[in-house]
Amino acid sequence: MVACTLAAGVMVVLAGVTGCSALADAPGCSDRDERLASRLNDVPELQLHPPGTTLHDHYSGCDQNDGFAHAGRTYRPVDDIDTVTAHYRDAATTAGWKLPRVDDTPVPQDGLATSGARLCFTRTIEGTTAYLAVWFPSDFGDKRSDVSVELTASHDGEAGC
Template sequence: MAGRDHRRAVACTLAAGVLVGFAGVTGCSVHPDAPGCSDQDKRLAPRLNDVPELQLHPHGTTLHDQYAGCDQDDGFAHAGRTYRRIEDIDAATAYYRAAATTAGWKLERADDAPVPPEGLVISGARLCFTRTHEGTTSYLAVWFPSDFGDKSADVGVELTASHDGEAGC
């Protein structure tokens, strides 16, 4: 399962358990009033896929998955990668913190603890960076599937941005 889809599936499952009967859980299913993607954001997605920071990965890891597109539910462009076989989450987090700041990204938020096993997950990103890209704020998120109970030793790096909707980590 692609990284973005895996994070969304886990978050939606958690949200469904907490908010049974609440029909407005954004991003878990197609909502009739969902903003969709503008043509401008649809064109932005492939360019996000070429941002060099998505190619950054800790020594010894290999590319496992890559994706790019436009989130029709929330109306933002996204691109990401997952890299396989990280040895140490703390070392990988330190690697991305140093690499992203060196590349000009501003650290917006750092969550050093894994996602809690109960409750609503708003963001599973351990690190969230921002930078202006093509006239809009871009968000670079670093996350770990193992934080969601996945048994893989992967790290995910995802970039989101929108000219016409809302993006974030």
């Protein structure tokens, strides 16, 4: 990783060469999105886990590269992906989330996946579109039997599933 340096009052900017930038429109999280990240972490739908699974991991923050707030949970073990998918479809829609698309397309083994979400719900939170993604690490060849649920949203950047 290359770092931009501020030494003795002289800033070295090699934006075109190193990827560093001093431009105001450079990616990053706004103060609003930093605050939104902590509120996303408290959204009750992150606790909607399938029966028989337990919390394995949790996180929240703001993606400085793309400028969006996020919060997520990982639950395990998952015995049957179809049962888990049906659980989230029912629980999230009951909680007011919209399901504009279902992606049953297998993740390409040797290609670039643009989204790993099996389900991508949307809803307005604090005046902006929030996305609730349900995905399985096993779709990417991971041997774990987990389900991951992640919320993303942004007032000033771009978020999605």
